[in-house]
Amino acid sequence: MTIEVVLLGTGNPLPDPNRAGAATLVRAGGRTLLFDAGRAVCMRLAAAGVLPLMLDAVLCTHLHSDHICDLNDVVTTHWVMSGQPSALRVYGPPGTRAVVDGLLAMLAPDVRYRLAHHADLTWEPVVEVHELEPGVVLDDNGVRVVAAASDHRPVEPTLAYRVEHEGRAVVLAGDTVPCPGLDELCAGADVYVQTMLRDDLVQLVPVQRFKDTIDYHSTVEQAAQTASRGGVRTLVLTHQVPTPPPGAADEWIAIARRHFAGEIVFGEDLARLEC
Numbered sequence: 619m620t621i622e623v624v625l626l627g628t629g630n631p632l633p634d635p636n637r638a639g640a641a642t643l644v645r646a647g648g649r650t651l652l653f654d655a656g657r658a659v660c661m662r663l664a665a666a667g668v669l670p671l672m673l674d675a676v677l678c679t680h681l682h683s684d685h686i687c688d689l690n691d692v693v694t695t696h697w698v699m700s701g702q703p704s705a706l707r708v709y710g711p712p713g714t715r716a717v718v719d720g721l722l723a724m725l726a727p728d729v730r731y732r733l734a735h736h737a738d739l740t741w742e743p744v745v746e747v748h749e750l751e752p753g754v755v756l757d758d759n760g761v762r763v764v765a766a767a768s769d770h771r772p773v774e775p776t777l778a779y780r781v782e783h784e785g786r787a788v789v790l791a792g793d794t795v796p797c798p799g800l801d802e803l804c805a806g807a808d809v810y811v812q813t814m815l816r817d818d819l820v821q822l823v824p825v826q827r828f829k830d831t832i833d834y835h836s837t838v839e840q841a842a843q844t845a846s847r848g849g850v851r852t853l854v855l856t857h858q859v860p861t862p863p864p865g866a867a868d869e870w871i872a873i874a875r876r877h878f879a880g881e882i883v884f885g886e887d888l889a890r891l892e893c
């Protein structure tokens with residue numbers, strides 16, 4: 619095994635008893651990277667055997683709430699379990715610093731209570747924020763992370779990531795329609811994890827706010843076409859919209875199959891892949 623991927627949360631923004639919010643764990647070369655920090659991310663990390671203190675970095679694809687709503691839990695848990703001051707490294711598009719500043723302001727009462735209560739806890743949470751531009755954003759112990767601009771307009775800027783290690787590559791696309799940056803990252807990748815929706819089903823829901831989501835996400839077809847153009851080995855469908863009923867996987871996979879001949883994985887929480 620060169621790179622390990624664990625789907626921590628495969629849900630969409632609507633609460634679901636079986637699917638946590640957007641988050642994916644990638645382990646390679648002794649490094650532990652978290653991509654996005656949606657609902658219940660710390661519970662799912664624990665299930666994957668990872669505590670926030672073990673994270674080398676959190677990388678955000680964008681600042682939509684369903685991708686960052688439990689980042690505060692990562693920050694707090696990282697802090698309260700630390701034996702000495704240690705920084706949580708958070709990477710994301712421009713705007714990430716303001717979000718983290720706001721999150722730390724929200725946590726101020728909690729920080730005050732814990733500092734007052736624990737004699738051995740004498741430091742506040744330390745969060746090291748890196749606002750990213752496309753390019754190589756991390757190169758550590760043979761693990762390289764490349765970011766590219768994705769297209770989730772009017773949400774911008776947004777990023778997709780590619781993790782490379784020992785000749786293998788995994789792409790974490792986040793929310794995006796097909797675009798040149800995504801194609802660049804996907805070229806020759808082993809695993810491509812794409813958030814997506816079924817536009818045919820979303821169209822049937824008589825709620826305009828729901829239909830609005832169609833124009834800034836990849837459909838299943840588009841995800842499969844991106845996978846095919848890039849010649850990727852495995853396409854992982856995640857962040858399914860609308861929430862699929864049990865047993866729906868085959869139908870979604872069949873739609874993707876019309877456009878992509880490689881392996882197709884219908885994402886479930888805590889599914890694990892290796893390449």
Ligand SMILES: [Zn+2]
Nearest residue numbers: 680682770793
């Ligand atoms: Zn989004």
Ligand SMILES: [Zn+2]
Nearest residue numbers: 640682684793
């Ligand atoms: Zn999303």
